[in-house]
Amino acid sequence: MVNLNTVLLISSILFAIGIAGVLVRRNALVILMSIELMLNAANLNFIAFARHSGSVSGQAFALLVMGFAAAEVAVGLALVVALYRKRDTVQVDDINLLKG
Amino acid sequence: MEHQLETIGRNMFAIFGVMALCGAAFMVASKSAVHSVLGFLFAMLCVAGCFLSLDAEFLGMAQILVYAGGIVVLFLFVVMLVELSKFKEKGVFQLQTRSAVIAVIVGGVAFLAAFRNLLFGTASPEALVLRPELAQGLAVAQQNAQAVSRGLFSDFLLPFEILSVILLVALVGAVVLAKTERV
Numbered sequence: 001m002v003n004l005n006t007v008l009l010i011s012s013i014l015f016a017i018g019i020a021g022v023l024v025r026r027n028a029l030v031i032l033m034s035i036e037l038m039l040n041a042a043n044l045n046f047i048a049f050a051r052h053s054g055s056v057s058g059q060a061f062a063l064l065v066m067g068f069a070a071a072e073v074a075v076g077l078a079l080v081v082a083l084y085r086k087r088d089t090v091q092v093d094d095i096n097l098l099k100g
Numbered sequence: 101m102e103h104q105l106e107t108i109g110r111n112m113f114a115i116f117g118v119m120a121l122c123g124a125a126f127m128v129a130s131k132s133a134v135h136s137v138l139g140f141l142f143a144m145l146c147v148a149g150c151f152l153s154l155d156a157e158f159l160g161m162a163q164i165l166v167y168a169g170g171i172v173v174l175f176l177f178v179v180m181l182v183e184l185s186k187f188k189e190k191g192v193f194q195l196q197t198r199s200a201v202i203a204v205i206v207g208g209v210a211f212l213a214a215f216r217n218l219l220f221g222t223a224s225p226e227a228l229v230l231r232p233e234l235a236q237g238l239a240v241a242q243q244n245a246q247a248v249s250r251g252l253f254s255d256f257l258l259p260f261e262i263l264s265v266i267l268l269v270a271l272v273g274a275v276v277l278a279k280t281e282r283v
Contacts, residue, residue: 002113002154005218010117010150014124014143016208021128023200024193029133029178033140036171037124040147047156059156059244060251066159066166067263071270073171077178078277084182085280 007048015041028083028090032076039069112153120146133179141172158245 014037021034043062050058084090108115123143127136144167151160252260 005220006114006117007150007154008215010114010121012208012211013121014147016204017121017124017128019207020201020204021124023204024197025128026193027133027136029175029182030128030136033127033136033175036140036167037127037143040144040167043159044147044150047151047154047159050156051154056247056251057255059159059248060256061259062156062159063162063248063252064256064259064263066162067267070166070170071263071267073174074270074274075277077174078274080178081181081278090182 002048004048004052007044011041011044011048014038014044026091026093028080028092029077031092032073032080035076036069036073039065039072113150116146116149116153120150134176137172137175137179140175141168144168144172156244158248 018034018038018041021037022031025031025034043065046058046062046065050056050062080090083095087095089095120143123139123141123146125139127139127143130136130139144163148160148163148167151157151163
């Protein structure tokens with residue numbers, strides 16, 4: 001039997017690892033993957049609460065989040081490829097066009 | 101032997117969860133981008149296992165198809181297109197890594213302090229029970245898919261349609277962004 005708090009703890013740690021990846025890494029690809037990781041942690045919470053409350057709405061919404069994540073990663077990777085063509089880099093600290 | 105199998109079955113979620121955390125940590129920490137993608141793949145498969153152990157069979161399978169089948173391949177293609185070897189010497193982590201790690205740790209401690217009672221208090225031993233009316237619907241994979249589709253097409257019809265428009269926009273946008281300058 002699964003404890004709700006186990007799910008919450010694991011998903012919060014997963015989310016924290018995702019935030020750490022976004023903050024710490026330079027590679028834009030790894031940052032995108034970390035964002036996917038955070039969306040997955042949210043999905044885990046959705047499913048756990050769906051099971052806890054006895055309704056399938058949470059599972060349906062997790063499916064929507066999954067589709068949203070797919071759209072987001074498609075656009076994000078297209079941005080990375082366009083950036084590589086224009087600026088010849090995917091390191092986020094080389095991209096400082098807006099820096100004063 | 102049977103007893104051990106029973107214990108493993110009962111703790112399936114925790115096993116998959118810890119494995120997902122290990123995969124995620126490997127993803128963030130590894131130097132090579134391909135290794136990062138492999139760690140990401142492992143984490144996604146373990147999250148799919150978590151979904152399965154929470155009786156969300158349809159979502160577990162969708163997770164495997166969408167992430168392991170689609171997104172990871174997309175990432176691998178971009179890793180192939182983008183030559184990463186020239187960034188090796190510039191270092192993996194940001195300059196502010198130390199302060200970022202400290203901020204994350206402080207945030208985690210604050211989270212645990214705020215939700216300490218909720219997570220480890222008296223209410224926590226209460227198991228995650230399945231309502232009988234849902235348990236019937238979630239018993240078989242086909243029925244789980246039926247239950248999810250009922251929720252999707254009754255309560256979430258408008259978000260579902262909006263998501264399809266978003267997917268179309270993302271498709272067109274990705275093509276426009278990634279195409280070469282000369283048309």
